[in-house]
Amino acid sequence: MFNWLTVLETLGYILIFPGFLFCFLVGLFLSGVDRKIVAKMQKRVGPPLLQPFYDFFKLCGKETIVPAAANKGMFLAAPLVGLASLIVLQMFIPIFNFTAFSTMADVIVILYLLLIPALAMILGGAASGSPYAGVGLSREMVTVIACELPLVLVLLAVARTVGSAMGKGLVFSMSEIVNYQSANGSLITHVSMIPAAIAFLLIIPGETGSHPFDTAEAETEICEGLLAEYSGGPLAVFKLSHSVKVLTLSSLFVALFLGGLGGKIAALVGSFGLSAAAAGMIGGLLGAIVLVMLCLVITIVFISLVHAITARLKVEQVFKYYWTVVTGLALLSLVLAWYGF
Amino acid sequence: MFKKLIKESTEKSPWLFHINAGSCNGCDIELVSVLTPRFDAERLGFKLVGSPRHADIVVVTGPVTKQSLPRVLRAISQVPEPRCIVTMGSCPQSGNVFKESWSVCGPLSKYVHVDVDVAGCAPRPQAVIDGLALATQILKEKRGQK
Numbered sequence: 001m002f003n004w005l006t007v008l009e010t011l012g013y014i015l016i017f018p019g020f021l022f023c024f025l026v027g028l029f030l031s032g033v034d035r036k037i038v039a040k041m042q043k044r045v046g047p048p049l050l051q052p053f054y055d056f057f058k059l060c061g062k063e064t065i066v067p068a069a070a071n072k073g074m075f076l077a078a079p080l081v082g083l084a085s086l087i088v089l090q091m092f093i094p095i096f097n098f099t100a101f102s103t104m105a106d107v108i109v110i111l112y113l114l115l116i117p118a119l120a121m122i123l124g125g126a127a128s129g130s131p132y133a134g135v136g137l138s139r140e141m142v143t144v145i146a147c148e149l150p151l152v153l154v155l156l157a158v159a160r161t162v163g164s165a166m167g168k169g170l171v172f173s174m175s176e177i178v179n180y181q182s183a184n185g186s187l188i189t190h191v192s193m194i195p196a197a198i199a200f201l202l203i204i205p206g207e208t209g210s211h212p213f214d215t216a217e218a219e220t221e222i223c224e225g226l227l228a229e230y231s232g233g234p235l236a237v238f239k240l241s242h243s244v245k246v247l248t249l250s251s252l253f254v255a256l257f258l259g260g261l262g263g264k265i266a267a268l269v270g271s272f273g274l275s276a277a278a279a280g281m282i283g284g285l286l287g288a289i290v291l292v293m294l295c296l297v298i299t300i301v302f303i304s305l306v307h308a309i310t311a312r313l314k315v316e317q318v319f320k321y322y323w324t325v326v327t328g329l330a331l332l333s334l335v336l337a338w339y340g341f
Numbered sequence: 342m343f344k345k346l347i348k349e350s351t352e353k354s355p356w357l358f359h360i361n362a363g364s365c366n367g368c369d370i371e372l373v374s375v376l377t378p379r380f381d382a383e384r385l386g387f388k389l390v391g392s393p394r395h396a397d398i399v400v401v402t403g404p405v406t407k408q409s410l411p412r413v414l415r416a417i418s419q420v421p422e423p424r425c426i427v428t429m430g431s432c433p434q435s436g437n438v439f440k441e442s443w444s445v446c447g448p449l450s451k452y453v454h455v456d457v458d459v460a461g462c463a464p465r466p467q468a469v470i471d472g473l474a475l476a477t478q479i480l481k482e483k484r485g486q487k
Contacts, residue, residue: 035383045384054354054386058397061347061484063421065394132392223391231394231421 013100017288019087026292027243028052033296034210034246034304041308052243059236067229069129078124079230079237085116086244093248093255094178096262096287105172107155110252114151114207117241118144124234125226136225139315140209140216146322147206150199153330157196158256160337161187178259186260192336197257199329201302204249206322208242210303212310213318246303250295261290351397351423352481354386355473358396358420362413362449364403367463368430372400375473380466387473393419398476404432404439405447417453423483425476427457429469434458 013019032049039046048054066072091100092110103109122140125133156170162180163171171177177187187193206213217224227238254261269283313321361369375382376389390396393416405413417426426449431437433449440447449455456479459472 039381039383042378044378044381046381047383047386048353051354051386054350057346057350058354061351062397062423065419065421219391224395227395228392229394235395 013091014087018090018093018095018098018100022288023087023090023244023247024240026295027240027245027247028056030246030250030295030299031243034299034307037300037304038308041304052239056236056240059231059239060233062232062235064232064234065229067128067130070229071127071129074123074127075229076234078120078127079234079241082117082120082124083237083241083244085113085120086241086248089113090244090248090251092174093251094174094259095251095255095284095291096178096259096265097182098284098287099175099178102173102175106174107159107172107177110174111152111155114248115144115148117245121226121238124230124238125228128226128229130229132222132224132228133226135222136216136218136228139218140226142315142319143206143209143213143216146319147203150322150326150330151203151207153327153334154196154200154203155256157193157330157334157337158187160334161190161193164337164340174255178255178262181259182261182263182266184260185263186258188257189260192333193257194333195329195336196333197253199326199333200253200256201298202326202329203322204246204253204298204302205306206318207249208245208303210246211307212313214312215315215318218312246299247295250298251291253298254291254294258294262287265290348481348484351484352477354388355397355425355477355480356388356390356395357398357400357473358390358393358416359400359402360413360416362401362403362409362433362447363406363445364430364432368402368432371463371466371469372402372429375466375469380470382470382473385470385474385477393417394421396420396424397480398425398427398473400427400429400473401433401449402429404436404442404445405449405452407444407446410446410452413449414452423480425456425480425483426453427459427472427476428455429459429472430464431460431462434460437462 015021031052035051036046036049066075089110092106118140122137125137158177159170159172162177163169166180181187188197209217216226227235230238265286266283269279359372374380399417399420401413428434428449433447436445436447439445457472457476459468461468
């Protein structure tokens with residue numbers, strides 16, 4: 001039966017929370033905080049907190065130039081595809097006890113969707129026909145491959161830990177992972193999960209292309225590489241998806257390793273003795289606030305601090321770092337999880 | 342509302358693109374010093390970008406030599422509207438000590454509309470920031486006319 005209320009609810013999920021509006025506001029806010037904190041660490045005053053919002057709206061008002069050598073359709077569609085896949089991805093990540101969409105194997109969907117923004121950037125850059133984009137896209141591909149292996153291993157380790165605790169083998173459902181944590185405490189308290197958590201935190205700057213892993217967008221050597229030919233609206237969308245990616249990855253970390261806080265929030269809200277609907281509402285709101293706070297901490301420590309204290313690596317160094325140090329940590333965690341620590 | 346938001350934002354987020362038109366490198370260094378922690382132009386939203394397609398303000402240094410003139414004009418034409426052109430130092434404004442040399446085609450205002458001139462050899466960072474702030478005002482006006 002066709003139900004209007006369900007349609008309205010889904011539209012609300014897509015457009016407002018946890019979809020577009022939430023991603024837009026929190027993502028840009030996070031990158032504003034990032035820029036401010038980096039400035040403070042360099043003893044500067046720094047741009048205002050709302051600077052990414054100003055940048056976004058200014059770029060929306062600029063002329064959009066499509067280069068003569070470009071493939072127009074792909075050039076203009078690529079940024080939208082990237083942003084859309086990030087927003088869909090955000091809806092698959094549970095915010096503590098609240099999940100917009102939940103399926104049997106969201107972890108695998110997340111893995112695929114996480115790849116699309118990078119692929120969209122590669123396609124857009126390739127379509128622009130600029131030699132700078134050519135250099136940038138080869139570097140972006142190497143970075144994606146470098147990050148992908150440890151990410152898969154981390155997700156496998158998590159799936160195995162939750163699966164063996166529930167007696168199911170591997171669990172690939174995000175909502176089951178989060179529910180398990182809210183009943184039995186966060187995964188980060190398991191010995192076997194600590195290396196995986198560290199590996200995931202080290203993947204965040206690589207996946208988001210921030211310092212020192214920003215070889216693909218090295219603005220001082222290859223003019224932001226893939227984005228060199230973009231201007232106006234499409235550039236604004238690319239900048240927005242950069243910011244949203246930070247939010248997505250840090251909320252994925254929170255869902256995978258700190259999901260136990262959901263149980264504490266539910267217990268806290270339950271102690272007020274409200275009706276079920278009101279408790280759900282307040283619990284969800286509180287969960288979102290806690291999530292934003294945690295994302296803020298992750299952004300400050302693993303993006304701003306790392307940005308301020310490191311210089312850009314060469315692309316082969318990025319690859320080597322991810323396939324030795326980070327993959328080693330993830331593998332250690334997987335082995336420990338397999339033997340049930 | 343959206344239009345007003347864009348207009349206000351145009352003033353607050355001007356991105357710079359720097360073109361060296363045969364400069365002696367003095368002005369180039371002074372421009373970079375504007376972005377250092379001491380003067381920190383980023384607090385006004387200024388950011389140095391590498392591609393002319395991302396820029397709002399084009400900063401030209403140097404006396405515009407024969408070799409550089411076609412490249413300068415081509416780079417400026419790639420900057421999306423609304424844009425603002427700022428000359429930095431005395432060279433692009435008047436030719437400075439290179440005036441009437443066979444290899445110098447300046448001043449720049451013969452070829453494109455220049456919005457702000459920042460004079461000096463090299464101008465002090467304070468003067469540069471002042472000129473750039475003026476350029477953001479002009480940028481906002483240009484945005485408003487649309």
